[in-house]
Amino acid sequence: MTALRGFPNSYSLRDDGGVDVLCHARIYPAEAVFSATYALLDRSYVRLDRDEDGNHIVELHPREGETLREVVGSLTNELLSAVCRTHLHQRKEVLLESVTLAAMSGAVGRPSLDDLEDFDFSDGGLDDPLLIATSWEEKYERSKALATEPEPESDAGSEPDEESP
């Protein structure tokens, strides 16, 4: 196979008229390759494979009326676009999951009578004289607040200071 003129060596012309595009797995995650090639399904026939090192190989054959160079050029642009979108998604994933999770928690709905029937409301909670069962954030906020308040005349309390994050 020979390189496709005007493109890097990772674009190889196939004997059957198609082209193999090698996408390095460390640069192009599988999701980006799927996404980019999906966008070209109406213009080309696509087959995906991997080499021994786990890199992706996109085999492209233009559909009738399409030129190889145009389809390959479009794939190149789509790949970059898909990689950007994948990175963006990864950065926002936690936020998206967090919002979705909160929405789903709400969507589970209010407890039914069945749920409430055998729930024990009489238990008064935990006996916690050392205030261990206080969330770190709550305790840290309290420590911060205490630190900014004027020094009290009496002993300010026995809670250990928490280290800041």
Added chain:
Amino acid sequence: MRPTKALVKVGYGCNDHCSFCHTLDVRHIQGEAVEVHRKIRRAKALGHSMVVLSGGEPTIRPELLAWAKHAAALGLDFGLVTNGRMLSYPKLVAALVRYRLRYVYLSLHGGTAKIHNLMVRSHAFEQTFGAIAQLSGRGLDFSVNCVVTKHNVEHLEGVVDALLPYPDVPLKFSMVEPKGGGKSLFDHLIPPVEHVARRVAEAIEYGESRTEGDAPPRGRWLSHGGIPLCLMPGLEDRFDDLRTHGFDTMTEIGEPDFFPVDDDNKIQPPKCARCSLSGACPGLYTAYYERFGDQELRPVMDRPRSNSFNYTLEASLVDNGPRCAVLTAGLAPWEYGRHLFVKRGDVIERYRSRTRDFSDREISSVKHERGQIYLDVSSKAAPDDFARDLLALRRSSTCTGCPEFTGCTGLFEPVDAPVFERDDVRVRELVGSLRGRVLDVGCGEGPYSEVLASLVADGTVDYVGIDPHPERIAALRERWPWARLITTTAEQLAARTSTGHERRDDDDADPPIGRFDHVLVLRSWNHLREPQTLLQALDALLVPGGTLTLVDNEAFGLARSKEQSHRAESGPAGFEHYRNDGAEQAEALVGRLSLPLELLEAEAVRPGRSNQWLLRYRWAPS
């Protein structure tokens, strides 16, 4: 009986603030008390025997005792995944034990206050360590987990020392996962896994030496998790994870149901594809692999592995129809590969495979892609007559057209189709058509006896068989006096033929074996340590135009009763396969070696066929 645990996350708030916290970004979310309450009931309905609460930190929830009480009222045991600080209160521990507290998995990341507090960013050590004293000696299933980051990797022996006074407390070292805080502070926290493996192995060795001679013996109290098994030579069986702790399902806050525990956060890179340890190996955390690649991995290729696994009967339900019983039970809790629903008349049997000889991915492939699952209808420890002992299982017609077809674990039915005899007919034909000199690699117990005997008798075939097991060769010599049989491995044979110096062993008083018209590798390909060695010797073994026939079996799963599984798993049979190649993998290896082999015939394994594949080549040197 081993408890089956359901893990329920109650929220993500915590009184510690570990730098590597998985749920760093959602710490503000706490689950509704009633949601947890409802899920405890669902755990009971799914047949679990224990519900384990996790978070965040479940013990800071004021509802803790109410949840424990609710679980106990339903007949469930109770467990906690915890930093343990609240369990330093003796009264709380006593109350929880009254509500059937049976399991505690406690996090301790340093053997001193300085290291532990640095890791959890709180003054927590005295309380967490105090909890160990409260929990030890109560007969609980209680273990300590130490997450290994850059901060404590050089101080693991200190954790071992801290636990020496508690002989009933096992300790596990876990590679930190690049998730949540671990991901945000990747460079700050994540050490090279090879370095973690070395330090963990040293800590295990140190702990063993400190407790050697303890009475009663402390046993194998040190384990590891999240570390590829190839980096823990000699300690592979100390691997520990949610499954080894008996967790079957889990549910996060906001999730509508329980889901199977899985390894989706980890990856076995392509390099691991033929590793003998891949079944139970956790591989690498995906985010770690994305950053560092696979250069630290050392796949192990020379150990035998299993070629079958069991699905053991767990429960039977009556099929009331017309609605699918699997859909009615809810799809979420059932594992795609490891669960198996089999419809037998009006009853639907639920089986599950807990094997660690195969990964989830391999099991799913055997079940769904290759279609190689069978109902064992024999009473033998190991079926030896597949045609009589096994019934093939096929996806039920109930599933046809179901919108959940691809994601569902599926409903299967036994079919009385002679798949094994049918697929072997072609092999029998090929053996019957042989002419000239034949080398049978791995002749073993001598199949196709009646076909070969007559060919040798009338002079059509000159047969040479090799097998590495002297006792098999001796037995076969009695049955096949007409055959020339040699005790050797294919690799030894290849070595001596390809160097041109055929050596005579004491056992091998025959003249050099020369070249052959046909080389047969019948159900022995996966028994070869190095099949490439045999292939590379073909130019010295085959005449031009000669043929190479490869036939072997892929891995398969057997649906069995508890008694059948127990009998098989406690039997003496050892592993003999070095891999579970199908036709595709064997063909790929032949292709990689660029040998002058022309493919004549290929039959791969697929649903509707048996687990036997076939490849036939002609040796065509230019």
